Amino acid sequence: MNQKSLTKLEFPKIIEMLTDHASSPGGASFCRRIKPMTDLNKIITAQEQTAAAFTRIVKKGIPSFSGCYAVSDSLKRLEIGSALSAPELLRIGKLLQTTARIKSYGRHENADDQADCLDVYFEQLAPLTPLSTEIDRCILGEDEISDDASSKLKQIRRSINGMNDKIHSTMTGLLNGSMRTYLQDAIITMRGDRYCLPVKAEYRSQVNGLIHDQSATGSTLFIEPMAVVKLNNDLKELYAQEQEEIQVILARLSVDAAEYIEEIRLNYKALVELDFIFAKGALALDMNASRPVFNTEGRIRIREGRHPLLDRKKVVPISLTLGDTFDLLVITGPNTGGKTVSLKTVGLFTLMGQAGLHIPALDRSELAVFNQVYADIGDEQSIEQSLSTFSSHMTNVVSFLNHVDENSLVLFDELGAGTDPTEGAALAIAILSHLHNRGIRTMATTHYSELKVFALSTPGVENACCEFDVETLSPTYHLLIGIPGKSNAFAISEKLGLPDYIIQDAKTHLTEEDESFEDLLTDLEQSRKTIEKEREEVASYRREMERLKSELKNQQEKLDTQRDRIIREANARATDIVQEAKDFADETMKNFRKFGKASISASEMEKERERIRKQLSKTENKNRLEKKKPSKAYKASDFHLGDSVKVLSMNLTGTVNSLPDAKGNLFVQMGILRSQVNISDLELIEEPLTVTAKQMRKTSSGKMKMGKSMHVSPEINLLGKTVDEAVAELDKYLDDAYIAHLSPVRIVHGKGTGALRNGIHQYLRRQKHIKSFRLGAFGEGDAGVTIVEFK
Structure with missing residues (x-):
């Protein structure tokens, strides 16, 4: 890949960002060596690895490879039979501990976790736990061996401690004895x-011992008393034995490590590669990036891409296509x-x-595989452009034309600038025509109107512009495909205060064709804005229509369900009444037959007739619908538009839709039903109302106006939406429903794959104002509906 273009496009800065996410020197080295590939299979493999690392990071966090030390030199020494030093063995031990930790990280915790392309790396790892444990037990630090490394070492160090105690005891006795007057200081020192002991020079003959040193002035001699010479000799011998035993221990550990040379080498290789892959995953997470889809047809389709080196809070995403219906894109517009x-x-x-890196754009963005990317981009823009600047750009262009082919991507910034505008525009058109005729994917930025006309009149070439707000004199940074940009030089100059007579004089120097072209661009821009506005309105109306259609369908389903339930209950009740009447009739006939055969008095027959009459009245009263009465008498003035009421005869709640007439009749809206009801059949529903500043808006007269949350629907339809879209719409709906004291509410999400339902349930679990939620029961929508109750 062209190294000059890599620098121009600031790819080295991306490498620096990637390297910062590596946690081992080996992984960082891999990051610094990363380069764009041209083999599609290798690119797809690298993208799969990055995606797998991204997924694991989201689930388990970023693993640390900090203990992954380079041990290749130590392994070579083991191969030739050399013994390793304590620091070398300690690094091998740390490497094996890191191996064990990463091996544990790579295990799938749940049986339903899907395997990915990184499993092969984790399977290569061999923690060698016995060797790692033995090294950790024997070596405490780079210059410290454990007493428990061997029984002999422990015994030697115990002897050393005893000898030290004995020497200190003897020396202390000399300090506090007759030699006290001969000493410069009452201390024991080492030479x-x-x-x-530090002895004054004048008392040299009074102290029997070996002189090892003297002070700079010569007034103090450091003498080893003869009483401790042998003890010192014995101590020195013990130290020599300690070092010999340490070398034996290191040799033993080296022999143990030599048995696993290949496993240790493979561990290091797998760890640094995993560190590199997880660095790519961590960078993707940091950039909020997604995996691009690659093709070999030269097609680029970027969906809301954000330049990774710009402030993510301020950068404006761009959507762009190239290589589908056109292979040359000319971008125009004002500076900056x-x-x-x-x-x-x-x-x-x-x-x-x-x-192999993810890109900060929406998913399903497409990229093409190019063998080379050529970029002629000037990092510095100057008002005065000299011949040398033009020559520099032309040198780059010439080098491109000598090597460019159909599998190349060419990028020009201000093509043809730095020379006479007429000649520059002609050269730019000629160069772009040459590339376009060869089918080479090309993008170019320019200020030349001639290039705008070239793009408008040439098939396979498309205009684009960066939008500019003349009112605020600031760019919006939105890229608009299919529309040439307007220079806006006159408008900007007028806003900045340039006298009108100068601007008018400047316009006289424009040719009629130039002025007509600029007017055409203005008309196109106005038409575009109008079309976009109308498109948004149509989309809004369509969404509202779909919502109303869905609500109507749901209401109809509710009514059908209620109707079926009422019919079933009425049939069951009628069957009971018929059966009861039949039983009573049978009993009555039986009694009268008995009266006919026996001599029964008239008074007894009258009593029986009275009992039958009471039973009939009781049955009639039980089956008659009792008309409920309101809790209090209401006047016509008590009812207002929008009041919540309950229709007693129908046992339904609704909203007052019209004021009472002279007879006390008014219309009540009950869902999709609108019915005329008398006020004697109504009962006002008194609901506590909590209104916050968010639901109340001040009008110009200072009065308070209620928000639309007071008329929220009892359900929301989220069918066909993604989880992110559904959660955003559901969040506002639940706020409105909660404020309107509407509980419970229904969330229609459908069954499908269950992804939308699971996403909605995860969101509901985090809401503190929700008391409970459940899937709908039979007749409520089953698993395609969630019922939510508020606290």
Whole structure:
């Protein structure tokens, strides 16, 4: 890949960001060597690895490879039979501990976890736990061996401690004895590895011992008393034995490690590669990036891409296509409008994607595989452009034309600038025509009107512009495909205060064709804005229509369900009444037959007739619908538009839709039903109302106006939406329903794969104002509906 273009497109800065996410020197080295690839299979493999690392990071966090030390030199020494030092063995031990930790990280915790392309790396790891444990037990630090490394070492160090105690005891006795007057200071000191006393020079003959040193002035001699010479000799011998035993221990550990040379080497290789892969995953997470889809047809389709080196809070996403219906895109617009950023975004995304990195754009963005990316981009813009600047750009262009082919992506920033505008525009058109005729994917930015006309009149060439707000004199950074940009020089100059007579004089120097072309661009811009506004309105109306259609369907389903339930209950009740009447009739006939055979008095027959009459009245009263009465008498003035009421005869709640007439009749809206009801059949529903500043808006007269949350629907339809879209719409709906004291409410999400339902349930679990939620029962929508109750 062209190294000069990599620098122009700032790919090295992406490498620096990637390297910062590596936690081992080996992984960082891998990151610094990353380059865009041209083999589609290798690119797809690298993208799969990045995606797998991204998924694991989201689930388990970022693993640390900090203990992954380079041990290749130590392994070579083991191969030739050399013994390793304590620091070398300690690094091998740390490497094996890191191996064990990463091996544990790579295990799938749940049986339903899907395997990914990183499993092969985790399977290669061999923690060698016995060797790692033995090294950790024996070596405490780079210069410290454990007493428990061997029984002999423990015994030697115990002897050393005893000998030290004995020497200190003897020396202390001399300090506090007759030699006290001969000493410069009452201390025990060391010279070399021998214990000595600081003796005044004039008392040299009074102290029997070996002189090891003297002070700079010569007034103090450091003498080893003869009483401790042998003890010092014995101590030195013990130290020598300790070092010999340490070498034996290190040799033993080296022999143990030599048995696993190949496993240790493979561990290191797998760890640094995993560190590199997880660095790519961590960078994707940091950038909020997604995996691009690659093709070999030269097609680029970026969906809301954000340049990764710009502030993510301020950068304006761009959507761009190239190589589908056109292979040459000419971007025009004012300076600082975002043309160069758009150019760099496309080039940098191509390099990142082919290097196996995710790109900061929406998913399903497409990139093509190019063998080379050529970029002629000037990092510095100057009002005065000299011949040398033009020559520099032309040198780059010439080098491109000598090597460019159909599998190349070419990017020009201000093509043809730096020379006479007429000649520059002609050269630019000629160069772009040459590339276009060869089918080479090309993007170019320009200020030349001639290039705008060239793009409008040439098939397979498309205009684009970076939008500019003349009112605020600021760019919006939105890239608009299919529309040439307007220079806005006159409008900007007028806003900045340039006298009107100068602007009018300047316009006289424009040819009639130039002025007509600029007017055409203005009309196109106005038409575009009008069409976009109308398109948004149509989309809004369509969404509202779909919502109303869904609500109507749901209401109809509710009514059908209620109707079926009422019919079933009425049939059951009628059957009971018929059966009861039949039983009573049978009993009555039986009694009268008995009266006919026996001599029964008239008074007894009258009593029986009275009992039958009471039973009939009781049955009639039980089956008659009792008309409920309101809790209190209401007047017509008590009812207002929008009041919540209960229709007693129908046992339904609704909203007052019209004021009472002279007879006390008014219309009540009950869901999709609108019915005329008398006020004697109504009962006002008194609901506590809590209104916050968010639901109340001040009018110009200072009065308070209620928000639309007071008329919220009892359900929301989220069918066909993604989880993110559904959660955003559901969040506002639940706020409105909660404020309107509407509980419970229904969330219609459908069954499908269950992804939308699971996403909604995860969101509901985090809401503190929700008391409970459950799936709908039979007749409520089953698993396609969730019922929510508020606290």
